[in-house]
Structures are given as structure tokens and as C-alpha cells.
Amino acid sequence: MTLWIVLGVIALITAALALFVIVVYNGFISMKNNIDKAWSNIDVLLKQRFDELPKLIKVCEGYMQHEQRTLEAVIKARSQVTTAAGEGQKIQAQNMLTDALRSLFMVVERYPELKADKAFRALQSRITELEDQIADRREFFNDAVNLYNIRLAQFPDVLVARLFNFARRTLWQIDPAHRADVQVSFQAPSA
Amino acid sequence: MSETHYLLVSRTLAETEEMRALLPRLAEQFRLDAFTARQRLLGRGTALLAQGARKQLEKLAALVTQHGIAAQLIHPTPPRFAPTRVRRLQIRQDFLEFSTPAAPLRLERGARVLAILADLSGQAIQKNLRRLMVQNTYQGAAAVTPLSDEELLRVVLRAQPVLDLYLIDDAQGVQTALRLMSGGFDPSGLEERAGPSTVGNMEQLIALVREYAGEFTLHCDFGLALLPGCQVRKSENGEDVHEANLAALTRFGWLMSDRVLQRPMPEIAQAHGLPIPPGLDILRAEIAAQDSPVAEQPPTGAILPPPPAAIPSRRRWGRRHIFSGSAVAGAALAVLFSGDGRLVHLVVHEGMRTGLLPAAVSAGLFSGAFYCLRVKRLIENTPTSRIRSLAMGMVELNGQARRKYALVSPATQTACVWYRLRRYRRNEKSAWQLTSESDSGAVPFFLDDGTGNVTVDPQGARIKPTVKHEGFPGQEGLLVRSLGSGETNEKWVEELIHEGAYLYVLGSARPYREQSLSLAERTREALRELKLDPKALEKYDRNGDGRIDAEEWDLARAAVEEQTLREHLHRRESAAPGTTSVVIGRSCSHTRPFIIAQTQSEAHLTRGYAWTMTALFAAALAAAVWAMTSWLG
Numbered sequence: 001m002t003l004w005i006v007l008g009v010i011a012l013i014t015a016a017l018a019l020f021v022i023v024v025y026n027g028f029i030s031m032k033n034n035i036d037k038a039w040s041n042i043d044v045l046l047k048q049r050f051d052e053l054p055k056l057i058k059v060c061e062g063y064m065q066h067e068q069r070t071l072e073a074v075i076k077a078r079s080q081v082t083t084a085a086g087e088g089q090k091i092q093a094q095n096m097l098t099d100a101l102r103s104l105f106m107v108v109e110r111y112p113e114l115k116a117d118k119a120f121r122a123l124q125s126r127i128t129e130l131e132d133q134i135a136d137r138r139e140f141f142n143d144a145v146n147l148y149n150i151r152l153a154q155f156p157d158v159l160v161a162r163l164f165n166f167a168r169r170t171l172w173q174i175d176p177a178h179r180a181d182v183q184v185s186f187q188a189p190s191a
Numbered sequence: 192m193s194e195t196h197y198l199l200v201s202r203t204l205a206e207t208e209e210m211r212a213l214l215p216r217l218a219e220q221f222r223l224d225a226f227t228a229r230q231r232l233l234g235r236g237t238a239l240l241a242q243g244a245r246k247q248l249e250k251l252a253a254l255v256t257q258h259g260i261a262a263q264l265i266h267p268t269p270p271r272f273a274p275t276r277v278r279r280l281q282i283r284q285d286f287l288e289f290s291t292p293a294a295p296l297r298l299e300r301g302a303r304v305l306a307i308l309a310d311l312s313g314q315a316i317q318k319n320l321r322r323l324m325v326q327n328t329y330q331g332a333a334a335v336t337p338l339s340d341e342e343l344l345r346v347v348l349r350a351q352p353v354l355d356l357y358l359i360d361d362a363q364g365v366q367t368a369l370r371l372m373s374g375g376f377d378p379s380g381l382e383e384r385a386g387p388s389t390v391g392n393m394e395q396l397i398a399l400v401r402e403y404a405g406e407f408t409l410h411c412d413f414g415l416a417l418l419p420g421c422q423v424r425k426s427e428n429g430e431d432v433h434e435a436n437l438a439a440l441t442r443f444g445w446l447m448s449d450r451v452l453q454r455p456m457p458e459i460a461q462a463h464g465l466p467i468p469p470g471l472d473i474l475r476a477e478i479a480a481q482d483s484p485v486a487e488q489p490p491t492g493a494i495l496p497p498p499p500a501a502i503p504s505r506r507r508w509g510r511r512h513i514f515s516g517s518a519v520a521g522a523a524l525a526v527l528f529s530g531d532g533r534l535v536h537l538v539v540h541e542g543m544r545t546g547l548l549p550a551a552v553s554a555g556l557f558s559g560a561f562y563c564l565r566v567k568r569l570i571e572n573t574p575t576s577r578i579r580s581l582a583m584g585m586v587e588l589n590g591q592a593r594r595k596y597a598l599v600s601p602a603t604q605t606a607c608v609w610y611r612l613r614r615y616r617r618n619e620k621s622a623w624q625l626t627s628e629s630d631s632g633a634v635p636f637f638l639d640d641g642t643g644n645v646t647v648d649p650q651g652a653r654i655k656p657t658v659k660h661e662g663f664p665g666q667e668g669l670l671v672r673s674l675g676s677g678e679t680n681e682k683w684v685e686e687l688i689h690e691g692a693y694l695y696v697l698g699s700a701r702p703y704r705e706q707s708l709s710l711a712e713r714t715r716e717a718l719r720e721l722k723l724d725p726k727a728l729e730k731y732d733r734n735g736d737g738r739i740d741a742e743e744w745d746l747a748r749a750a751v752e753e754q755t756l757r758e759h760l761h762r763r764e765s766a767a768p769g770t771t772s773v774v775i776g777r778s779c780s781h782t783r784p785f786i787i788a789q790t791q792s793e794a795h796l797t798r799g800y801a802w803t804m805t806a807l808f809a810a811a812l813a814a815a816v817w818a819m820t821s822w823l824g
Contacts, residue, residue, distance in 0.1 A: 008819040012812065019561055027568050034573075034585075041582040055756060119757060136580035136642075143574030151572065 024160040031148040035169055038141040045137060046081075046094055049130045053078050053097075056123045060104070060114065070107050074100040091172075101127065138172050145169045194266060198241045198248045199450065201261040202234040202417075213258040218497040221251050224597035225497070226606040232260060235343075236412030237450070239419055263450060270445040273437075274355045274370035280380040280396075287403055289369055296367050298358060301405035305357040305451050306397065307444050308344065309413035311436045312351040313423045316414045343411045348390045355440060356400060357448045365448050370437075371396065408451060413443050421446070498596040498634045546821035549814045556811035563804035566784050567797050570697060575793075579642035581700055581773055585783055588696045588775065589791065590640030592688055598634050602685040603660050608636035609649055609787070610687040611656075617680045626681075638696060638775070646703060647696060647787065651777035655788035655796075656686045693791040699778035714755045721751055 057071055077097040084093040105124065114120055149168050152161045160166075203210065210232055217223040223241065231238040240262070241251055248264055255262040279290040287298040298304065310316075351373065358367040371393075378385040378392040384399065386392060401407045414423035421443040424432040542548030573587040581588075592608040600610040611630040615623040633650035661684050688694065721727055728739055731747040739747065777785040788796050 004823050005816065005819050009812075009816065012815050016557070016808070019557075020564070023561065023564055023568065027572055030569075031572050037582075037584065038574075044582075045580075055753065122757070133580035136577045137582070140574055140576055140580070140582075147572055147574055 020156075021160055021163075024157050025164060028148075028151065028157075028161065028164070028166050031144070031151065032166070032169075035141070035144045035148060038137065038144045042134060042137045042141060045130055045134045049097075049127060049134070050078065050081060052123060052127055052130070056104075056120075056127065059117060059120045059123060060108075070100075070104050074104055076100075098131070101131075142171050145171050194245070195242055196245045196248050197239055197265050197267050197446075198252055198255075199237050199263045199265060199418075199446075200232060200240045200255060202232060202236060202238050203260065204233070204235070206233060207259070209258040210260070213255065213260070216254060217251075218597060220254065221247075223251075224606075226597060226599040226604065229599075229604060231417055234415065234417070236410075236416035237447075238417035242419075265446070265449045268364075268445060268449055270441050271365070272368065273441045274357075274368035274444065277369050277371045277376050279377040282380065282382060282399070287399065291369070296369065298356070298400065298403055300403050302403070303359045303361070303406045303451075304400060304404035304408070305359055305444070305448050306400060306407065306409045307355040307357075307413060307440065307447060308347050308397065308409060308411045309353050309355070309440050309443070310347040310350040311353055311423065311433065311440070313414065313425050314346065314350040316423060318346050340411065343415075344409075347411050348393055352390075352393055353437075353440060354393065354396065355444045357444055359448060359451055361452075364452055365445070368444065408447075410443075410447055413440055416443070418443060418446055496596055498598050498631070543821060546818035546823075549818035549821060553811045553814035553818055556807050556814060560804050560807035560811060563800045563807065566786075567800035567804065569784065570786075570793060570797050570800070573697065577642045578638070578640045578645045581643075581645060583700050583702065583773075585778070586696075586698065586700045586775065587793075588638055588640060588645070588694075589793075590638040590644075590694060590696075592690060592692045592694050593637040593639050593644065594690050595636050595646065596634055598631055598636075600631075600685055600687045601629075602662060602683050603687070605687060606690045607631070607687040608690060608692075609634070609654060609656070610685060611654075613684045613686075615682050615684065623682065635774070638694060645700070646774045647698070648774050648776040649787055651781070652698070652785045652787045654688070655786070655790070656688045657789045658687050658689060658692075660685045660687075688787075688789050692789050695786070695788045695790050695793060695796060696775055697784060697786045698775040699783060699785065700773050700775050701779075703772050703774045710755065710759045713759060714752055717751045717755050718748060721747060 053074065057074060060071060074097070077093065077100040080093040081090070081097055084090045108114055108120075108124075151157045152166060152168060206229070210229075213232075214225045214228055217228045218225050221241070228240070231240050240255065241248060245264065245266075252262045252264050275291045275293065275296070277289045277291055281288045281290075285300050289296045289298070353373065354371040356369040356371070357365050358369075360366050373393055374389050378389075381392060381395050381399065384392075384395040386395070397409070401409075413421065419442075421439050423439065424435055539548065542551075570587070573585065575589055576582065576586045578588065578590065594606060594608055598607055598610075599605065600607045601612055609631050611628065613625055614627045616626045618624045631649075633648060635646050635648045637644040638647050661682060663682055728747065731743045731750070732739060733743055733746075734740075786796075790796055
């Protein structure tokens with residue numbers, strides 16, 4: 001009888017372990033899909049920003065006739081987003097677009113009439129809002145990836161991960177140029 | 192456009208039937224939050240019930256007066272000067288002469304005097320509060336009586352008293368204001384009335400002014416009254432709050448003089464050449480800002496609308512479910528209990544002997560343990576989102592609860608976003624037995640994480656509050672923490688999530704479709720309308736051929752898109768704060784957990800699940816061993 005009880009307990013523990021493996025496996029699958037979703041959710045906002053740009057450029061053109069280069073840079077960056085192939089190129093194109101927009105908003109300081117334009121202000125605030133949201137979602141993406149990578153390395157999840165070949169995911173990284181120190185000069189420009 | 196007016200009410204010490212009847216009417220007719228209104232109407236002294244345009248407030252004042260509460264409508268005057276400090280006084284036959292740093296000032300016999308005796312230390316407020324709490328704890332709600340006027344006067348005199356005297360003229364308003372600080376003036380001028388005690392000297396001074404004044408009004412409720420900018424601040428971390436408290440006292444004095452005069456006062460700005468003390472400019476600016484013309488709008492006390500009609504939080508079972516469920520349960524019970532319960536005995540006995548019953552219990556416990564494990568891992572595996580950039584689907588949020596509706600808990604009258612009230616009665620074995628349960632139902636609230644706010648619909652959520660109050664019937668409306676006595680046969684237990692509590696929310700985010708359409712949807716709608724409107728299309732028919740070609744349609748579409756965008760942006764800009772386009776609720780499939788927990792720590796929450804899971808696993812294992820022993824033995 002004791003043997004049967006021992007066998008029964010072993011069977012129960014095995015069943016519990018099997019269920020545990022199922023829970024862990026499903027957790028990994030869920031996390032992997034959440035990471036993909038988080039990435040796609042960034043794209044949703046990037047698309048929204050992309051769609052807002054023609055309107056912004058249209059409003060700016062009327063006032064900024066002497067800043068064609070800045071506007072062209074935004075247009076060019078936008079077109080590069082559409083032509084970019086592969087994840088790396090897309091990230092680079094989006095970063096270029098962010099830079100171009102930043103330059104545009106800096107140049108706008110020289111045009112008080114444009115700054116006062118209601119439509120421009122609304123679009124600027126909308127794009128700034130989108131930029132904040134994009135930054136938040138990138139952080140969220142990194143959080144999701146980080147949680148997944150931690151789970152992959154933790155015991156006992158690591159056993160399940162190795163059994164089913166779950167691989168590490170890469171965090172979103174910024175353009176190395178953005179890590180460089182900002183050079184600030186207080187010297188007056190030479191005439 | 193009209194000027195801001197204040198509706199001041201004389202507060203009552205205890206809640207009356209009239210007040211109970213008034214609160215719902217204030218909520219319905221003036222959208223005055225019942226909790227806030229109750230707070231303003233109960234207590235000592237004067238309170239600001241609402242502020243706004245005179246026309247609106249007149250209606251409100253009429254309703255309040257109709258319910259037996261004294262109300263007064265005033266137009267607050269910005270303080271034109273602060274009371275000047277008195278160093279010494281001299282008693283004359285026809286007047287009292289006060290020596291000030293500028294010129295001596297006189298209080299003629301028969302003058303109209305408004306006196307404010309204030310305690311700047313906050314001791315009077317503390318004493319009043321302590322007394323209320325002690326009475327409440329030991330004698331119950333019915334015995335609660337705040338300090339009487341005489342007692343309050345004594346308390347203030349024994350604290351850190353300041354006496355402000357406003358000399359009022361019916362035609363010219365406040366003519367002079369004087370400030371006498373305890374220990375800050377030479378009592379020798381009181382002559383034979385002077386004594387060694389500063390308290391006694393202050394008392395004598397009040398008596399002397401009362402004697403000379405033709406009409407004398409004394410207010411001792413500074414700090415207890417609920418008036419804007421009239422609160423006593425307590426020093427924290429060595430911060431000097433004396434000047435701030437004096438400025439608040441000045442504001443209180445001017446408001447009280449407005450009550451006395453009841454009409455706008457003529458401008459006598461600094462006619463006496465009185466020195467302006469520090470802080471007065473700020474005070475004047477604050478009141479001037481409040482005094483700017485305002486549009487006709489509801490009183491600003493009205494912030495939150497009343498909660499919507501009760502929506503039960505429990506799932507409503509259809510008639511078909513109830514009938515079929517009852518029929519099955521009834522049949523099962525009839526079979527089990529037929530024949531003197533022999534069948535029940537047989538089922539239990541056989542179940543235990545064969546081990547089937549413990550095996551079923553074990554299976555149930557295992558399933559509970561795995562559910563806890565699944566939820567624990569889901570909480571741990573879900574990253575926290577920011578409300579500003581919330582994506583649709585399963586989300587985890589942390590933030591502070593904010594009321595969307597004026598929800599007040601029924602027992603303790605606390606402003607809350609969710610409550611559950613359970614009533615118990617002792618049974619024959621003296622054990623508490625649940626007799627009724629009610630909750631706030633599906634009243635939504637806001638969650639604010641600093642980047643934005645989102646509506647949370649708590650229907651179907653597993654709610655974990657941390658605040659729990661208990662009391663006996665008759666103790667409703669009070670914050671009673673312990674039962675104290677075991678004699679009564681009934682009690683209530685109220686759990687709530689109060690406003691401002693930090694919450695953890697795991698739920699499903701979805702667009703609030705009833706409220707707003709997305710930009711793309713609006714654009715599609717506008718284009719559809721344009722297509723159906725030939726007159727509007729004519730504008731884009733540039734070549735006048737009576738048809739819209741592809742190029743013209745592109746132009747029309749661009750114009751519509753631009754117009755919709757402008758409207759969309761304008762709507763977003765002008766949206767009232769607190770309006771959100773996303774709602775957090777239970778997932779549509781009902782397969783994912785929806786948790787609202789009052790905690791700032793996710794680890795605290797998961798630890799609870801871990802302990803439950805371990806206990807359930809251990810119990811399941813024990814039940815399984817028992818089942819096998821029974822089966823084999």
C-alpha cells in the first residue's frame with residue numbers, strides 16, 4: 001500500500017510540474033507576443049506623426065520662405081521613412097525625421113507670426129504630444145523586453161526556456177550620435 | 192458677465208433632518224457634491240458654500256434658507272489695508288486712544304466695532320477636534336457638541352491670542368483696523384483694570400472695547416470657519432508661518448466686515464496712510480484675481496455630478512438561467528434529502544471510503560492554486576504603462592484614484608471612488624452572520640498617474656481595498672475604527688477606496704466609443720456627408736462641368752481633412768480636464784483578470800498571491816494523499 005501511495009504522490013508532483021511547465025511556457029508565449037505588440041504600437045504612433053507632417057509643412061511654407069532647406073530636410077526625412085527597408089534602416093529614418101522636426105521647431109522661433117498661427121500651434125502641440133507618446137512607448141517596449149529577458153535567465157524558467165529554445169530579444173537602442181555630448185558655445189557669431 | 196460673489200452659511204453642529212433633505216436637492220439642482228456640501232454645512236462658524244455669479248447664488252441661497260440654514264450673499268472686498276499694530280492705549284472720557292507706529296487712532300464712544308479674537312497657534316482647533324473625537328468615541332454621535340462660544344473664547348485667550356478691531360462706518364465701510372497682540376502691547380493704559388496676567392489683560396481689553404462700542408460683534412472662530420485663504424497653518428520643519436497666518440487673519444477680518452456691511456464699500460484706499468505689512472500685496476492680488484468678472488456659470492462649489500442611477504456590479508442572471516439553475520439545484524437536493532437523509536449519508540460515506548470526495552476537493556484546490564500562479568505571473572510579466580501613451584489591450588497602471596462622480600460612502604460619509612457595505616447580525620451561536628451587502632456598483636472613476644487620466648469602470652473587477660471601518664447601527668457618519676462593545680446584535684463593515692488613494696490596476700483598455708470618434712472616423716464621416724451634399728460639392732467643381740473629377744476630389748478631400756483636423760485639435764484643446772477617451776475595464780472575453788488593488792507595490796500584491804498559491808498547493812497535496820489512502824485502504 002505504501003508503494004502505491006508513494007507512486008501516487010510522485011504522479012501528483014509530476015502532474016503539478018507538467019502544469020507548471022505549461023504555465024511558464026504560456027507565459028513566455030504571451031510575453032513574446034506582448035513585445036511584438038509593443039513594437040507595433042510604436043509604429044502606430046510613428047504613422048500618426050508621419051501623417052501629420054504634410055499639414056505642418058503646408059502651414060509652415062506660407063511663413064518660412066527663407067527656410068526652404070529646413071523644410072526640405074523634413075520632407076526628405078519623411079520620404080526616407082517610406083523607402084526604408086528593414087528594421088535598422090527604418091529606425092535610422094525615424095531618428096532622422098525626429099532630428100529634422102527638432103531643427104524645424106527651433107527655426108520657428110525666428111517667425112513670430114508663424115508661432116502665433118493657431119493651426120501651427122495646434123499641430124506643433126500634437127506632434128510634441130506624439131513625440132512624448134513615442135518616447136513612452138519605446139520605454140514600454142524596453143520594459144517588456146527586459147521582463148522577458150529576466151524571465152529567460154531566472155530559475156526555474158530558464159529550464160523551460162532552454163527546453164523550447166526561447167531566445168533573448170534586443171532592447172531598442174538610440175542612434176549612437178545622440179549619445180555624444182552636446183557642444184554649447186557662448187561665443188558671439190563672427191560678423 | 193458679473194462679479195464673483197460668495198454664499199456664506201452659518202454652520203450647524205449636528206446633522207438635522209432638514210439638512211439630510213437638503214443635500215440631495217443641492218446635488219440635483221446645483222450639482223453640489225453631497226460630501227463637500229455636508230462638510231461645509233456641519234461644524235462651527237461660517238463656511239463658504241459656493242461662489243459664482245450672483246443670480247445663480249441667489250437661487251441657491253433661497254434653497255438653503257428654506258431648509259433652516261442661515262445664508263448670506265456677499266461680494267468679497269479685497270483688503271485695502273491690514274490692521275495696524277497697537278503698542279499702547281489710553282482711556283479717555285469719550286474715546287479710547289490707541290498708539291500705533293504712524294499716528295494715534297481713536298475709538299469713539301458709540302462706534303460700530305467688529306472684533307476678531309484669533310488663535311494663531313492652532314491649539315483652539317486641535318482642542319475642538321480632540322473634544323469631538325473623545326465624545327464620539329465614548330458617548331456616540333448624539334452626544335457630540337463642539338466648544339461653546341464661551342469655552343472657545345477661554346481656549347483662544349489661553350493660546351496665542353491676537354485681537355483685531357475693525358471700526359466700521361455704515362456709509363464708508365471699514366475706516367480703521369487695529370491689531371493687538373498678546374504681550375505685544377503695554378497694559379498700563381488699562382489703568383486699574385491692568386493685571387499681571389496677559390490673558391486677564393486681553394479679557395479686560397475686550398470688555399473695555401465692548402463698553403465703549405455702540406455695536407460690538409466678536410468672532411472667535413478664525414481657523415474653525417471654512418473660508419478661502421483663512422486657514423491657520425502649522426509650522427513644519429521650522430518654517431515661519433506667523434506672517435502667513437496674520438495675512439489669513441486679515442482676510443478673515445475683511446470677510447467678516449463684509450458680512451457686517453452687506454454692501455460694496457467705497458474706496459478709501461490707504462486714506463489713513465497706514466503702513467502696508469509684508470504679505471498684504473500678495474493677499475490683495477489673490478483676492479483681486481478671484482474678484483475678476485466671471486461669466487454666468489454654476490457655482491464653483493459644484494464640481495462633480497451625482498453618481499448615475501445604481502448599476503448593479505454583479506452579473507445579472509437571465510430569467511432562463513435562474514429557472515434552470517433553481518430546477519437542477521432543487522432536484523439534486525430533493526434526491527439527496529429524501530428518505531431521512533440516508534442518501535446524503537450514503538454519498539458522503541461512500542465518497543470518503545472510495546476517496547472520491549477528497550480527490551474532488553484536491554482537484555478544486557489544485558485548480559485554485561494554478562489560477563493564483565497564473566495571475567501572479569501575469570502581474571509580474573506585464574510592464575506598467577503610462578496613461579499618456581496608453582495602448583489598447585491588457586494594461587497595467589499605477590496612479591491615484593480621482594472621483595468622476597460625487598460618490599460618498601453610506602456609513603462613514605467619506606468621499607470615495609468605490610465602497611462595499613456589509614451588515615451583520617448575531618445568530619443563535621453569537622456568531623456574526625451576513626444579512627445584507629451593497630456596493631457602489633459600476634460607478635466609474637478616474638485614475639491619474641501624473642501624465643494623464645483614464646476612466647476605470649470597476650464592474651467585474653477583483654477589488655482589494657485596504658481601508659475598513661466598522662460600527663454599530665446609529666454610528667453612521669463617523670469614523671469608528673473599533674467595535675468597543677459586544678452587546679449590540681448588529682454591526683456594519685464598510686470597505687472603501689477613498690479619493691486620492693494609490694491604486695494598482697490590471698485590466699483591459701478600450702476606446703470610450705460613446706464619447707468620441709477618432710480623427711479617421713470623423714474624416715470618413717465628413718467625406719460621406721460631402722458626397723451626399725451636391726451644393727457643398729459645387730465649391731470644388733473648378734472647371735464648372737457639373738462633375739467632380741479625380742483632381743477636384745483630391746482637393747475636396749484635402750480641404751475636408753484639414754477642416755476635420757482643425758476641429759479635432761480644437762476639441763482636444765477645449766476638452767475639460769478629466770475627459771478621457773479610453774476606459775479600463777474587464778476584457779470582453781472575460782478570460783483575463785481585472786484587478787483593482789489599493790497598493791503602490793506590485794510585489795506586495797504578488798506576495799499575497801504567492802502565499803495563497805502555496806497554501807492551496809499544500810492543502811491539495813494533503814487532500815490527494817487522503818484520497819489515495821482512502822482508496823487503497
